[in-house]
Amino acid sequence: MNMNTKNYILVEKQPVLTEDYVRWAIWFEESVRKGTRHVEVKEIPARKPFKKGSAKMIRKINHFRAQPIxxxxxxxxxxxxxxxxxPALFETNVHGGRFDRSQENYASWELAEKGHYNIVERITKSMVV
Structure with a gap:
């Protein structure tokens, strides 16, 4: 472990710096087990295939539409x-679709929530209805 790493725990959705590695490790393990580290999780279902347009366009669009995100x-x-x-204490990751492997980092729970909703909206709007 990098000794310069700053470890944080959440207290009522507020990140709190802790110097006590054991306290952090116990908190972290418990938060993983209880799911309290999750700000938001959204699954965007796969869409029905698009059928109108050129073959190249249809192939490209349907490649992304066929995957849940x-x-x-x-x-x-x-x-x-x-x-x-x-500090980058929160992170949004996208798995699947056109924005696969995209990620954004945030310093607070509130910014992470807003960022999450913005990314979901951007993905949803980018999908052909």
Whole structure:
């Protein structure tokens, strides 16, 4: 473990820095078991195939429409920022679809919630209805 890593726990959705590694490890294990690290999780179901248009366009669109998409936002428990700016304590990941492997980081629960909903909205709007 990197000794410079800053570990955080959540207290009523507020990140609290802790110097006590054992306290952090116990809290982290319990939060994984109880699911309390999850800010939001959204599954966007696969869509029906699109049938009108050129063959190339249909193939491209349907490639993404055929996959369900999972958008997950969690509390990381550690500051994962690369710079000395605001800590990256929360992360949204996209699994599947056009935005597969996209991720965004946030410093607070509130920003993570807003970011999660913005990403879900962006994905939903990008899908051809």
């Amino acid at each position: 999972l958008v997950s936002t969690i509390f990381l428990g550690r500051d994962c920022s690369d710079s000395g700016a605001a």
